[in-house]
Amino acid sequence: xxxxxxxxxxxxxxxxxxxxxxxxxxxxxxxxxxxxxxxxxxxxxxxxxxxxxxxxxxxxxxxxxxxxxxxxxxxxxxxxxxxxxxxxxxxxxxxxxxxxxxxxxxxxxxxxxxxxxxxxxxxxxxxxxxxxxxxxxxxxxxxxxxxxxxxxxxxxxxxxxxxxxxxxxxxxxxxxxxxxxxxxxxxxxxxxxxxxxxxxxxxxxxxxxxxxxxxxxxxxxxxxxxxxxxxxxxxxxxxxxxxxxxxxxxxxxxxxxxxxxxxxxxxxxxxxxxxxxxxxxxxxxxxxxxxxxxxxxxxxxxxxxxxxxxxxxxxxxxxxxxxxxxxxxxxxxxxxxxxxxxxxxxxxxxxxxxxxxxxxxxxxxxxxxxxxxxxxxxxxxxxxxxxxxxxxxxxxxxxxx
Amino acid sequence: xxxxxxxxxxxxxxxxxxxxxxxxxxxxxxxxxxxxxxxxxxxxxxxxxxxxxxxxxxxxxxxxxxxxxxxxxxxxxxxxxxxxxxxxxxxxxxxxxxxxxxxxxxxxxxxxxxxxxxxxxxxxxxxxxxxxxxx
Numbered sequence: 001x002x003x004x005x006x007x008x009x010x011x012x013x014x015x016x017x018x019x020x021x022x023x024x025x026x027x028x029x030x031x032x033x034x035x036x037x038x039x040x041x042x043x044x045x046x047x048x049x050x051x052x053x054x055x056x057x058x059x060x061x062x063x064x065x066x067x068x069x070x071x072x073x074x075x076x077x078x079x080x081x082x083x084x085x086x087x088x089x090x091x092x093x094x095x096x097x098x099x100x101x102x103x104x105x106x107x108x109x110x111x112x113x114x115x116x117x118x119x120x121x122x123x124x125x126x127x128x129x130x131x132x133x134x135x136x137x138x139x140x141x142x143x144x145x146x147x148x149x150x151x152x153x154x155x156x157x158x159x160x161x162x163x164x165x166x167x168x169x170x171x172x173x174x175x176x177x178x179x180x181x182x183x184x185x186x187x188x189x190x191x192x193x194x195x196x197x198x199x200x201x202x203x204x205x206x207x208x209x210x211x212x213x214x215x216x217x218x219x220x221x222x223x224x225x226x227x228x229x230x231x232x233x234x235x236x237x238x239x240x241x242x243x244x245x246x247x248x249x250x251x252x253x254x255x256x257x258x259x260x261x262x263x264x265x266x267x268x269x270x271x272x273x274x275x276x277x278x279x280x281x282x283x284x285x286x287x288x289x290x291x292x293x294x295x296x297x298x299x300x301x302x303x304x305x306x307x308x309x310x311x312x313x314x315x316x317x318x319x320x321x322x323x324x325x326x327x328x329x330x331x332x333x334x335x336x337x338x339x340x341x342x343x344x345x346x347x348x349x350x351x352x353x354x355x356x357x358x359x360x361x362x363x364x365x366x367x368x369x370x371x372x373x374x375x376x377x378x379x380x381x382x383x384x385x386x387x388x389x390x391x392x393x394x395x396x397x398x399x400x401x
Numbered sequence: 402x403x404x405x406x407x408x409x410x411x412x413x414x415x416x417x418x419x420x421x422x423x424x425x426x427x428x429x430x431x432x433x434x435x436x437x438x439x440x441x442x443x444x445x446x447x448x449x450x451x452x453x454x455x456x457x458x459x460x461x462x463x464x465x466x467x468x469x470x471x472x473x474x475x476x477x478x479x480x481x482x483x484x485x486x487x488x489x490x491x492x493x494x495x496x497x498x499x500x501x502x503x504x505x506x507x508x509x510x511x512x513x514x515x516x517x518x519x520x521x522x523x524x525x526x527x528x529x530x531x532x533x534x535x536x
Contacts, residue, residue, distance in 0.1 A: 337464035339439075339509060343405065356438045369438045369462055398406050399465075 010349030018375035030280035060279030069203030085213035085228035164196035170328030221278030297327030439463030
């Protein structure tokens with residue numbers, strides 16, 4: 001972790017992994033090594049350096065496929081981040097497969113990245129977007145979900161899009177069960193794994209979904225690299241999202257033939273060193289063991305929940321059950337706005353996120369303007385939990401509540 | 402930080418001046434700070450000649466900085482002409498808050514200024530340059 005002291009001279013307590021994670025030395029070194037010794041454009045040069053760069057880039061793709069439990073690395077499309085992955089599906093698959101009267105279902109606890117692309121798609125093609133309700137303690141309302149999956153004459157359900165972990169609440173959703181329900185209703189299932197893949201074991205084959213989106217920067221990798229995983233036959237049938245170089249087989253003045261999957265969706269020079277850095281991050285996480293990463297965060301979550309849930313004037317969002325709550329704590333303090341809370345935390349060296357976390361429907365659901373969110377990762381420990389609890393007390397003292 | 406949350410700011414936050422909604426009113430505008438979701442509205446009653454502010458109120462919810470800023474700003478508006486409002490320098494409001502506002506909080510401090518200008522212009526105005534500072 002960063003060793004530089006904060007403005008206040010205090011030790012930095014970084015509790016904002018859910019926004020973006022800091023990078024371990026092995027990732028920084030892998031990116032520097034790539035640029036220092038192995039960098040050239042990929043999939044092009046007939047020379048040693050380019051072949052070397054291509055092998056390392058494709059090695060990163062294999063690492064992503066292995067980490068996610070994907071049946072084949074050819075189903076892993078490199079994109080910038082999970083947002084771009086979801087947009088790719090909305091633009092490419094969506095425009096080809098969703099029409100007037102069709103329905104798409106997402107949920108009230110989604111990040112904007114899993115809402116707005118569907119709103120745009122539905123507006124454009126005349127489809128309807130529905131949201132599964134959430135309970136008072138931040139779980140998906142499974143009865144409401146079931147009701148929305150009921151067949152409706154003339155309004156076929158095409159897609160169910162759901163986050164495996166809510167970035168605003170920390171709720172872990174039963175995505176395998178939800179996928180099965182979606183399939184039984186004749187729809188495809190897209191899982192937004194941006195907040196889950198960094199923090200728990202994940203296996204696409206077990207989930208059974210059709211698309212899955214993930215970002216590298218939230219799992220210790222560089223920013224600017226992420227992936228869409230999609231079932232091969234779906235990716236093969238989908239038209240390209242962006243067109244240009246390296247996604248074509250042949251171009252004449254009259255037209256073009258598309259390259260094979262996944263290259264069809266990777267127009268232009270990709271984020272080469274970033275992909276390699278992400279591969280290094282995955283290697284690092286695998287060496288820790290994702291079971292242990294999850295266990296570590298559950299341990300910190302349980303301590304933080306216990307330390308904060310009894311404090312007067314403090315409300316914690318999301319389920320209390322650590323089995324279905326990731327290492328994210330969303331705090332609401334009576335009488336103190338989250339922005340003020342975060343500023344006071346900052347003065348204590350505690351870095352948290354304050355705001356709507358790009359999940360405004362969640363804020364509307366609980367009638368709050370924003371929350372203060374602390375999120376844990378592999379480098380956090382009980383001292384950090386203690387610092388968080390201490391900062392909450394400081395905020396109460398400053399505001400006299 | 403102790404500087405930022407001086408008693409003066411907290412007093413305005415806990416007991417804001419001019420809070421509420423004037424009805425009827427001549428001018429009304431609502432706006433929000435997209436980074437934190439804070440919302441603020443302002444209602445203004447003009448004098449007989451419709452040239453100057455006779456009464457003003459703000460409403461909404463937000464952090465201590467945005468609420469104190471609105472409380473302080475609205476205290477000074479009665480009697481000011483619309484031309485004077487248009488010519489107001491946002492720096493003066495920052496000075497009046499009297500506490501150091503970091504780059505992450507400038508929009509909080511200037512939301513009230515933006516809402517006021519929107520009300521006078523009859524539509525949304527851009528953030529003042531001071532709010533866009535990044536360091």
